[in-house]
Amino acid sequence: MAVRERQDSVAxxxxxxxxxxxxxxxxxxxxxxxxxxxxxxxxxxGGTELVTVAVRRVDLEGDGEGIVESLADDYFIVPNxxxxxxxxxxxxxxxxxxxxxxxxWIKLEVIGDRDTLYPDVEQLLAAAAELVxxxxxxxPYCTDDPVTCRKLADLGCAAVxxxxxxxxxxxxxxxxxxxxxxxxxxPVPVIVDAGIGTASDAVLAMELxxxxxxxxxxxxxxxDPVGMARAMRHAVEAGRLAGAAGRMPRQFFAEATxxxxxxxxx
Amino acid sequence: MMETIRVNGSDRPLRSPxxxxxxxxxxxxxxxxxxxxxxxxxxxPRACWATTSVRPGDEVEIVRPTRGG
Numbered sequence: 001m002a003v004r005e006r007q008d009s010v011a012x013x014x015x016x017x018x019x020x021x022x023x024x025x026x027x028x029x030x031x032x033x034x035x036x037x038x039x040x041x042x043x044x045x046g047g048t049e050l051v052t053v054a055v056r057r058v059d060l061e062g063d064g065e066g067i068v069e070s071l072a073d074d075y076f077i078v079p080n081x082x083x084x085x086x087x088x089x090x091x092x093x094x095x096x097x098x099x100x101x102x103x104x105w106i107k108l109e110v111i112g113d114r115d116t117l118y119p120d121v122e123q124l125l126a127a128a129a130e131l132v133x134x135x136x137x138x139x140p141y142c143t144d145d146p147v148t149c150r151k152l153a154d155l156g157c158a159a160v161x162x163x164x165x166x167x168x169x170x171x172x173x174x175x176x177x178x179x180x181x182x183x184x185x186x187p188v189p190v191i192v193d194a195g196i197g198t199a200s201d202a203v204l205a206m207e208l209x210x211x212x213x214x215x216x217x218x219x220x221x222x223x224d225p226v227g228m229a230r231a232m233r234h235a236v237e238a239g240r241l242a243g244a245a246g247r248m249p250r251q252f253f254a255e256a257t258x259x260x261x262x263x264x265x266x
Numbered sequence: 267m268m269e270t271i272r273v274n275g276s277d278r279p280l281r282s283p284x285x286x287x288x289x290x291x292x293x294x295x296x297x298x299x300x301x302x303x304x305x306x307x308x309x310x311p312r313a314c315w316a317t318t319s320v321r322p323g324d325e326v327e328i329v330r331p332t333r334g335g
Contacts, residue, residue, distance in 0.1 A: 029335030039333075054334025057274040057327065058294070058301070068300045068331045080334050095309045096329050100302035167335070216335035 013240065015211055017189050018105075018137045018158035020076070024049050025206070026236040027078075027191065028229070029216025030067060038225050040070065046219065046229035051075040052107055054082050055097045068101070078139070080107040085120070087127035094131055106131060107161070107193075108140040117167040117194075121148050125155065132156040141193050144178040146185050153186040160186055161214060164205065165195025168217045172201040176208055183209050199228070199235035206239025207247070269322035286316040288326065301330050 015022045027050040033039035043051060051071055071077055079097035084090035087110060094106040110127050112120030119142050131138050137158045142148050144162040152160050162182055165171035172195060173179060183190050189211035196202055196215040205213050213236055222228035269280040273288070282288035285303055286296055294301055296315060303310050304327040310318050320326065 029333075031333040031335045033333075052334055053331040055302075055329050056332045058292070058330055059274055067333050077331070079331055082334055092304060092307060092309070092327075093329075096302040096304055096327070097331070098302075099309050099311060100300050100329060100331055 013244075015189060017139075022049050022076075022212070024233070024236070025212040025240060026202070026232055027052065027212055027214040028219060028232075029214070030071065031216055032220035033225055036067075036070065039220070042219055042225040042229035043071075043075065044229075045226045045233065047233040048229075049076055050078055052078050052080050052214070052216070053101075055079050055093055055100065076105075077101055077103065078105045078107050079103070080141075081109050081127075082107075082111075084110055084127075085112070085123075086110065087123040087130065090123070090127040091130050091134075094127075094136060095134075098136070104135060105137045105139065105158075108138050108157075119143050119163075121145070124148075125151055128152055128155050128157055139191070144175050144182065146178065146181045149182045149186050149190070153188045157188060159189040159191050159211070161191045161193035163194040164192045164201065165197075167194045169195055170197030170218060170221075171195050172197050173204055173208075176204065179205070179210060180208055196232075198222075199231040202232055202235040203239035203242070206236055207243040209243055212236075271320055271322065272325045274326070274328055280320065280322055282320060284316055285310055285314075285318045285320060285326070288320055289315060289328065292328065294328070301328065303328050 015025050024047045026046055026048045028043055028046050028048045029052045079101055081090040081093040084093055090110045108127055110120050110123040111117050124140055128138050128140050132155055139159045139161055140152050140157050141161045142152055149160040164173040191212040191214055192205040192210050193214040196218045202213045219225050219229045270277045271280045282291050306325050
């Protein structure tokens with residue numbers, strides 16, 4: 001699949017996952033936009049190179065018809081196993097996705113609870129092990145738990161994708177401290193997936209040192225998805241740059257910025 | 267009693283001897299891009315659709331990519 005070239009201010013700071021280089025650290029989903037045109041315009045405005053899709057039975061998703069045809073020339077498409085509740089379902093879905101799309105990459109989701117859509121860690125680890133063994137490039141959506149993330153990396157996952165908050169909740173990063181711990185403990189890229197609600201959440205994730213952000217609902221369900229995609233693009237870049245630049249120390253009391261000498265006195 | 271197969275979770279009369287014929291009956295051509303098929307829980311590569319028989323009671327899943335997050 002051909003992917004458009006991106007040239008921008010952070011082009012010299014690419015992200016590499018499993019040998020594939022991305023200039024944009026913003027990954028976007030393809031679900032829930034008001035219509036196809038807005039989705040395509042939002043993906044363009046976001047500057048993303050990687051777009052996720054789901055895999056579904058042919059007769060149940062009429063409105064998804066041809067979505068890949070309109071994306072495949074411009075984006076690197078990564079299928080997901082969204083909606084799978086067992087390792088067995090997820091593995092078969094990944095295999096079908098590989099056959100349908102001709103890609104070894106899979107965003108692995110194994111869900112354990114319908115209300116929170118939290119990952120089922122036991123099933124996730126089993127599915128990850130099996131798919132890595134079958135040659136997949138596995139990007140697991142996982143809990144923001146350092147031990148789980150380390151286990152997934154140890155199994156051979158190409159990245160880990162801890163949640164910021166439940167899928168579609170828009171609640172931001174509920175445990176930024178865990179994300180920081182995870183980044184010190186896993187040798188593979190850390191991509192925050194789920195929970196991003198607006199641009200400031202993406203900035204924070206990147207400032208903390210996350211390697212990339214994957215979001216869908218925050219863009220698709222914004223009042224103006226194209227505008228929000230543009231904001232996310234800048235947010236990810238700003239957060240990355242700020243994280244690299246290093247923030248000033250926090251302190252409780254003020255410290256005058258302007259010179260204190262030479263003041264007039266009246 | 268009519269022999270049936272299960273396609274994407276729904277029972278369907280078995281009228282097509284092969285996967286390729288079944289897909290053709292469902293208006294999916296052998297050249298259509300971005301489809302995948304599983305028979306009884308195992309993916310059947312496109313190259314094998316024409317030679318893979320469908321038998322009574324078989325479970326077939328026919329999928330394609332769609333919008334997702």
